Amino acid sequence: MVLTIDVGNTRIKAAVFEEDTTLENFIFEKKELVEKIEKILKKFPNCSDLVVASVGNIEKQAFLTFEKQLKVHFFTHEDIFPFHNKYATPKTLGIDRMVLAAGATLKFPKQNRLVIDAGTCITYDFIDEKDNYLGGAISPGLRLRYESMHNYTARLPLLTLEVPESYIGNSTAQAMHSGVVNGFVYEIDGFIDDYRRDFSNFIIILTGGDADFLAKRLKNTIFANSNFLLESLNQTYQYKIDND
Structure with missing residues (x-):
């Protein structure tokens, strides 16, 4: 075990x-x-x-x-991973992102894969069908967006995650919920649309603490698994043992 x-x-x-x-x-x-x-x-x-x-x-x-x-x-950068790391600064790539990329490579072979990890930050990691890790994007997660509006303004309240009643917020609280949640969803769908335009044979893996919340709101078809990093850790470790 x-x-x-x-x-x-x-x-x-x-x-x-x-x-x-x-x-x-x-x-x-x-x-x-x-x-x-x-x-x-x-x-x-x-x-x-x-x-x-x-x-x-x-x-x-x-x-x-x-x-x-x-x-x-x-796990460190010195471990064996099942992809070719094409990141311009490979030593700065987070171990969590490397493990997610490894899990996607092993679970979905010979496909273009986009891993979206929605946690404290949201990260996007792309591995092409030839197992090249090309990079992605990083932006603030849902909680950070709420906190930053409160911490860097004089009067905006600190809110917790809530589904907005409409995209047109009719109060300060509803406007903030609309901005955070809808903005988050539009961002993810926008990134996915860009990748879909440039790559075929494509799968999207959504994971992280906010994965289940987001999965119901995205227009794109995704594979949602909030525990994908833990599963990827197990798979990548087995890969390491087999290839050491």
């Missing part, structure tokens, strides 16, 4: 896999890390590997606490 851990900017996601089958998913706060891993390993004592992708600020030592119980692997 493999325990995969995704350390994001705000939360930690984890999952236990038996080969390609997900046995259970977990979400918890960073301060709960050691306690939660202990509970997971108690529930799944046959876990032999702990695989980590981190963009958050948790020290490696917290994971190395479990080295005596199982093999610990942190």
